[in-house]
Amino acid sequence: MHKVWLEHYPPGIPAEVQVDVFKSLNALFAWICSTYGDRPAFSNLHTTLTWHELEGLVHRFAAYLCSVAGLRGGDRLAVMMPNLLQYPVALFGALRAGCVVVNVNPLYTARELQHQLADSGATAIVVLDHFAHTLEQALPQTAVRHVIVTQVGDLLHFPKAQIVNLLVRRVRHMVPDWRIRDAVRFADALRRGAECAPPAVQVGREDCAFLQYTGGTTGVPKGAVLSHGNLLANIEQTAAWVTGTLAPGAETALVPLPLYHVFALTAALTFCRLGAHIVLVTDPRDVPALIRELRHYPVSVMIGVNTLFGALLDQPALGKVPMDRLKLVVAGGMAVQRPVAERWQQATGRPLIEGYGLTETAPIVCANPVGQHTFSGAIGLPLPSTEVAIMDDRGEELPYGQGGEICVRGPQVMQGYWNMPDETARVFHADGWLRTGDIGVMDERGVVRLVDRKKDVIVVSGFKVYPNEVEEVVAMHPGVAEVAAIRASDLHSGETVKIVVVRRDPALTAEDLLAHCSQYLTGYKLPRIVVFRAGVLPKSPIGKILRRVVWAEEESTASSMADT
Template structure:
C-alpha cells in the first residue's frame, strides 16, 4: 500500500526497523546490562538501582517464582504502583518464563476477581496497601502464591523503616489484612537467591503480557501481547526518538502508572536506550511531582492532558525551570489545544502528542520531535506500521475523508484472551485491526483523530464529535474540566450536552454558549450546560470518562423525574 506519511518523516527515520532484534525481554535486559550495567536504571523516593543491581534482583525473583512452581506461560499478576519493586517483578517474571498480568491497584474486589479469574493468574505480587482487597476475593480465584511487599522494601536503611512507619501508622494507608501463607517480598528474594535461576529460553511468540482494556465501556478484555509485539513497538519508538535522545545519557520522569500500557512501553523504550527512569509513585500529588522535577535534572517526561494541565495550574509551576528538558510526550487521551499552547508558552517546547491503544502495544503514531508548535494531529505512523481509514464495510475512504482508523503492523496484538468471537470482530478479513476510533489522514500523511466511534453524537443526521466540542469549551478561561455527551431530543434525536467544572465560579451557561457559537456550527453548539462543583470522573491515568459522566447524568435525570 502507499504510505504518504513517509515523505513527512524527519531526516534519519527509516521506513522499516528490525523488529526482531531481540527475541525476548530477557535478551533485551542482558543487552542493556552489558552496555550500561553500572549506570542508574530506576529511581524512586530517593533510592536508585543500577542495571546490574536490577538484573541481580530480577534473577532472584525469577528463581523464587520457579521454586514456587511457576512455569513457562503461567500468569503472574502485578498489583503495584510505581515502585522499584515493579521492574524487579516484571523482569523476574520474564526470567521464570511467565506472562505478566498488570492489575490496577485501585480495583474494587469485583474488578480484581474478574481479572484474576479471566487471566487464570496463579501468582500475584501486591502492595500491602491493597492486600485487603485481594484477601476478599482470593479464595474464589486460581491464585495459589501471594507475595506481599511494602512501600519501603527496596529503600535503604533507615529510610525504609521510616517510610513504612509513616505509611502504616501516620497516614493509615494499610487496612488490616490476613492472607495465610502470603510471603514477604524480602523473603521471596532471599529464597530466590538461595535457589538460583534456571534460564528459560523464551521465543518471540511467547506471551509477555495479558494487558486488560475496555473495563469502562464493557467487559474487560485481555489483549494478548507477545514478546515480539511489545519489543517491536519498543524498536519502532526507539527509532523515532533516536537522534533526538542520546543513548545512555537521558533521564526520564514517569508519573503515569506502569500498569498502564502507554507508561509501560514508553518506559521499556527508555530502558532500551539505557536511560535513567525516575518512577513517581503518586502523580496526584502535583506539588510533590513538581518537587521531583525541581530536584531531578531530567530530559524527558510523559503524561496525559489532565496531568500537564494540572502542572500548569499549580501555583509552584513558576519555580520550575527545566533547562535540560528535551521532550514532553502526551498520550492516553486527546491533548487539548489550550493545554498544549499554554505548555509551549511556559516551557518553550511543544507537547509531543502520539496515538495508540492497548491492542497495538500501544503506539501507532507520533508527531515529529522537532515539531515547532501544536499541530492538532496525533502524528505520523511509526516505522513498519500501516494505517488505513476504512468505512463500515472495510473499504478505504477517499483521501482526507473521515472513517475508522485501522492498523497493521508487528505491534498489533494476537487477539483477546479467551474471546475468539470478539477477536474475530475487531479484525478485517485481510488483517486490519479496527480501532474503534474515527479519524482521517491529511495530505501530508498526518493522522488526525476525530473521536471514538461509539461516542459520536448525531444531531438531526449531522455528526458531532465530542473531542471538537470539548476542545472549544476548554479554550474558555473560566473552564477547568469538560465532558461532551449526547442527550436525547424529540426533534433532533440527539443533541450535545456539556458537563463542566468551572475555574471561574461566575461563569454562566449563557456566556459559555456564546463562546461556543464563535467556533462551532449551530448543530454542534451544546443545547444543555450542566455545572458541577466536583471533579469529573477519570480513569487511572486521568482520562475523563465520558461514559461514566453520561451514566451519572442519566441517573440524576431519573431521580429528578421520580421526585417530580
C-alpha cells in the same frame, strides 16, 4: 498500499525497523544490563538502583517464582501496585521466569479485581499491602495460590525503608487490615530466591508476555494478548522515532503515569532500551511533589496526559523548574486539548509532542515528529514498519481527507483477545487490519488526525458531532477547569450535546459558556444542556476523563429525579 507518509519522514527515520534484534524481552533486558550496568536504572522516593543492582534483584525474584513457588512457563502473574522500585523487579522477574504479566489497576474494587484475576487465570500476584484487603475479598473465586505482599519502603535504603513503612502503616494509617493465609513478604521472596539458581527458562518472540486488559469503561474488560515480539517491535519503532533527539545512556526520563497502563509501560521499556535513568512517580495526583521531582532530577524527557499537563500548569511553582535540559515532552493516552498545549508551550518553551495508540497495538501507532516546534493538533505519521488506513464500515479504504475508522497493521498489533475468539474476529478485517474503533482523517502527506471515538459520536438530526471538538472549544474558556461532552436524548433531533463542567471561576454561568461556544461551533454542535459539578470528573488511572461514566452518572441522576 502506498505509504505516502514515508515521503514526509524527518531525516534519519527509517521506513522499516529491525524487529528481531532481540529474541525476547529477557534478551533485551540482559543486553541493557550488560551495556549500561553501573549507570542508574530506576529511581523512586529518592532511592536509585543501577542496572546491575536491578539485574540481581530480578534474578532473585525469578528464582523464587520458579524454584520456590513452582511457577512454570506461561503461568500468569498479576502485578497490583503503583510506580515503585518493586514494579520493574516484579515485571522483569516474572518475564525472566517465563511467566505472563497481568497488569492490574490497584484501585480496582474487589469485583473488578476478581473478574480480571479469574479471566486471566492468574495463579500468583504481587500486591502492595495498601490493596491487600481488596485482594482478600477477591481471592476465593480465583485460581491465585501464591500471594506476594510488598510495602512501599521495601527496596529503599536502611533506615529509610523502615521509617517509610512505619509512617505509612502506623502514622498515616494507609494500610487497611488484611489477612491472607500463606502470603509471602516481598523481601522474604527475594531472600529465598537468592538461595536458588536463576531459572533457565527459554521464551521466544511469539510467546505471550503481557495480558493487558482494556475496554472496562465500555463493556466487559478484555485481555489483549501482547507477545514478546509485539512489545519488542514497538520498542524498536519508538526508539527509532526519537533517534537524534534522545541519546543512548545519557537521558533522565520522568514517568508519572502508572506502569500498569500500556502507554507508560512501553514508554518505560523504550527508555530502558536507551539506557535512560527512569524516575518513577508513585502518586502523580500529588502535583506539588511531582514538580519537586522535576526540580530534583535533570529530567530530559517526560510523558503525560492532557489532564496532568493541565494540573501542572495550574501550579505557580512550575515556573521555577528549569526547562533548558528538557528535550522532549510526549503526550498520549487521551486527546490533547489545544488550550492546554498552547499554555504548556508558553510556560515551558517546549511543545507537547502528541502520539496515538491503543492497548491492542502495544500501544504506539502514530506520532508527531519529535523535532517539531509547535503543537500540531494531529496525532502524526505512522511509525516505521506500521501501516495505517482510514476505512469505511465495509473495510474499504477512504480517500485522503475523508473521515472513517482508523485501521492498523504492523508487528506491534496484538495476537488477539484472551479466550475471546468472537471478539477477536470482530476487530480484525480478513486481511489483518485491526479496527481501532477511532474515527480519523489522513491528509495527502500521511498525517493522521484523530476525530473521536466511534462509540462517543453524537448524532444530532443526522449530523455527527465529535465530543473532542466540543470539549476543546469549551476548555478554551478561562473559567473552565474540566469538561466532558456527552449525548443526551432530544425529542426533536434524536440526540443533542450536553456538557458537564467543573468550574475554575465560580461565577461562570451556562449563558457565558453558550455565548462562548457560539463563536466557534456551528448550530447543531452547540451544547443544549449545561451541567456544573463540584470537585472533579471521573477519570481513568492515567487521568483520562471517562465520558461513559459521566454519561451513566448523569442518566442515573435524571432517573432519580424522575422517580421523585
